[in-house]
Amino acid sequence: MDTLIRDLRYALRTLRKTPSFTFFAVLTLALGIGATSTIFSVVNTVLLSPLPYREPAGIVSVYESNPRDGTDAFPVAPANFLDWRRDNRVFSAIAANRNQAMNLTGRNAEPERLFGAAVTASYFDVLGMAPRLGRAFTAEEDAPNGPRAVVLSDALWQRRFAGDPKIVGQSVTLNNEPYTVVGIAPASLRLPSPETEFWVPMAFGPQDAENRGAHSMGVLARLKPGVTVEQASTEMRAIADRIAAAYPQFQSGFSTTVRPLSDDIVGDARTPLLVLAGAVGFVLLICCANVANLMLARAAGRQKEIAIRSAIGAGRRDIVRQLLAESLVLAVFGGVAGLLLATWGVDLVVALGPRELPRLEELAVDGRVAAFALAASVLTGLVFGVAPAMVASRADLNDTLKEGLKGSSAGPGRARARQALLVAEVAISLTLLVGAGLMLKSMSRLRAVDPGFRSAGLVTGVVSLPPAKYDTSTKRTAFYEALEERLRSAPGIRNAGFVSALPLSGSLSISGYFIEGKTPRDDNSKVPVAHSYQIAGDYFGTMGIPLKSGRLFTAQDREGAPQVAIVNERLARQQFPGENPLGKRVQFGPPESPYFEIVGIVGDVRHGGLGEDAPAQIYLAYAQTAFGGLTAVVRGSDVGQLASALRREVRAVDGDQPVARLRTMEEVISEGIARPRFITLLLGAFAGVALLLAIVGIYGVVAYSVAQRTQEFGIRMALGADARRVLREVVGQAARVTAVGVAIGVAAALVLSRTLSTLLFEVGATDPVTYASIALVLLAATVVASWIPARRATRVTPLSALRPE
DSSP states (O other): OHHHHHHHHHHHHHHHTOHHHHHHHHHHHHHHHHHHHHHHHHHIIIIISOOSSSSGGGEEEEEEEEGGGTEEEEOBOHHHHHHHHHHOSSEEEEEEEEEEEEEEEOTTSOOEEEEEEEEOTTHHHHHTOOOSEEOOOOTTTTSTTOOOEEEEOHHHHHHHHTTOGGGTTOEEEETTEEEEEEEEOOTTOOOSOTTOOEEEEOOOOGGGGGOOSOOOBEEEEEEOTTOOHHHHHHHHHHHHHHHHHHOHHHHTTOEEEEEEHHHHHHGGGHHHHHHHHHHHHHHHHHHHHHHHHHHHHHHHHTHHHHHHHHHTTOOHHHHHHHHHHHHHHHHHHHHHHHHHHHHHHHHHHHHHSOTTSTTGGGOOOOHHHHHHHHHHHHHHHHHHHHHHHHHHHTOOHHHHHHOOSTTTTOOHHHHHHHHHHHHHHHHHHHHHHHHHHHHHHHHHHHHTOOOSSOOTTEEEEEEOOOTTTSOSHHHHHHHHHHHHHHHHHSTTOOEEEEESSOTTSSOOOEEEOEETTTSOSSOGGGOOEEEEEEEEESHHHHHTOOEEEEOOOOTTOOTTSOOEEEEEHHHHHHHOTTSOOTTOEEEOSSTTSOEEEEEEEEOOOOOSOTTSOOOOEEEEEHHHHOOSOEEEEEEOSOHHHHHHHHHHHHHHHOTTOOOEEEEEHHHHHHHHTHHHHHHHHHHHHHHHHHHHHHHHHHHHHHHHHHHHTHHHHHHHHHTTOOHHHHHHHHHHHHHHHHHHHHHHHHHHHHHHGGGGGGGOSSOOTTOHHHHHHHHHHHHHHHHHHHHHHHHHHHTOOHHHHHSOO
16 A cells, blocks of 8 residues: 555656646546546436336336337327226236327416326326325326316426425416316426426226227336236237237237337437447547557656666566556546536537437436546556556666667667557547548438428417317317418518428327228228328418429318318329329228318428438318317518517417417427437547547657657768658658558448448448548548658758767
8 A cells, every 4th residue: 555655646746747748648538538428427317327216127118019010119099008907917007198288378477388298197106206296196087077187397387386385286277277286296207208397187088998090198007026028018919919809990910019118218319329439438549549659758758767767676567557657647637627527518418419319307427427437537547558658667777778869769669559559549530530421421411301391481389279268170260260361461471371290390190091992991901091281371382392283272171161182292102103193082080981082282291300201191171170289380581570470460369379389490400300410419529539639649659750760860861861752751651550540440430330320311331432531531631740740850950860868
């Protein structure tokens, strides 16, 4: 112990004597450890930390599935859930949830659109989480026509009600009806989605027991003690088989999927996070290589000191231990500075991270992250310290004490070690740069995709109507028609329309449909599906969706008139190859349902994302269906004016109706590509740091080499050597080392970049243009980085070369 303390004290004194070296080494390590700790905090929160619920390993998500068409998981129909709840023997509790949006009014405040969930009373039991204030729902509240109750989220409670505990037991107005606040949820409860602001009871009525076609619910369950996910999956598939046999017209070919809730929440974020973790690990390795090169250069200048210590009795083990102590001190300082950078980095990730990144709001530099930073510091100190210490401790005592000329202390072992480190830096940098280049190219192509509409000058806002006040289709239609009329005459608005599911917004409605005389009703697997929309006003004109043939909806397409539909080109190609779809009729639901005549064909619109093909789409006139709320879209030249005009005109039609999610269509598109943009940004930043460190490393190695060969260059210049030849030799040597690193890096990138394949859009993981471009960038950087010390070599004079130390 005394020896360790003595070594650490000596290390501190030694490092204090070389402040420039210490500063740059600590700064380099801080960058690497800070970036690594930041990404580890994300991985720790999203992938490693348990969910904030009681015994979270026992909570599973249950979905319906259709193995025949490759659909692994989709929402559950009410009747199927009721059968699951009655027949299963593997769950101690099972609960359903469905997205629910409601208008909050009253209490002398602005009307507000809230996004929450309707849940069964067992929902909080499944999660093992009681409200922080009040209680959860009772069986009475969970029954049809039961008392109206609501549990508020912690965020809504703090924001709208100033955290007043007296709100529990009081009444609030939701959708123009009174609801009693029975509880306040814990801040950690963010299900079914991070945007959930309230929970209300989901009361199943008699009609739900027969409803196997409306797949609209999520299902959570808690496994009984000792039951595994595999056992639950087996039982639920057996129940699904019995349901399919009993109701083949609805459930033929259907099954179930059971998976841990943690896997469900992480979703497809796992691969991007692991890619980032690998990338930041490479950055840390480059930092280690750079500091190791600094240590090697520093050790060369200390060879006489080391030789003298050896001469007076210090063994090789003592010297290695002392040099490693210096490395560990540097690493600890770098770790402390890196941990400070990580706190800023986490704040930056929270600010820039996409909303759909799981558990983003939980990110923090906690004890586990601090422990990781400490462990990374110690390991880093060993990684970059061992090689320089071993090389320095092998110095020949006699030769070192006799040497007096510049550069004579440079041995071939040390030069090879520095070049090997440089090759590793270049290889790792190229791998990172290739990954970033592929992502940048993918993002460029993604942003260039035509979504099927013109986004510039568009503003959107959700305008939903409370069922209690707008309880008939006539009232709902009248509201939107009055709003459209006001919007068309409002200053700055050129077009206005409405749609039930805005493209790229995450909102969707998928319906099976039957083509008259074409679709069989005895085989559920052959029923085609399409994204269905209700539209009103000049929706197509406002969005800039072109009419390809036929006509658009008119004012005559109203309730009581023949029902009509408009389809997109993809549906027309799929279902009517070589035919004219106009005049054909489609039907939704049972045989007694009305038919809709196809009167028009419009262009394809990408709905789920820019990287997804446009689905089959069917548009219906809201005046003929008038179910649910709509999203308004308005077009004009001043988006700021459009937003205020939309809000103003909605209040003019009905002062109790808010406009929710008011944003431009450009923002909607931007949010849709937030995750790939975030991954690209971080990968690009890491690759940029890696390139900078590689350039610094190249410069350092060449400068050190030139300094060691000062005598040689001076003599050669005195004997008439051409300066350009010396320049080419120095730059060429650096280029050859870089070329080796590039070759190794290309091979590594060809293997590792395949992990990016699922994240790329219209770009191959082995795109030759990207590889060639990155290789040329690195070679060009080598020339630039080695040029300055190479020029210095051509200006060495014989006198300075032969002057003794």
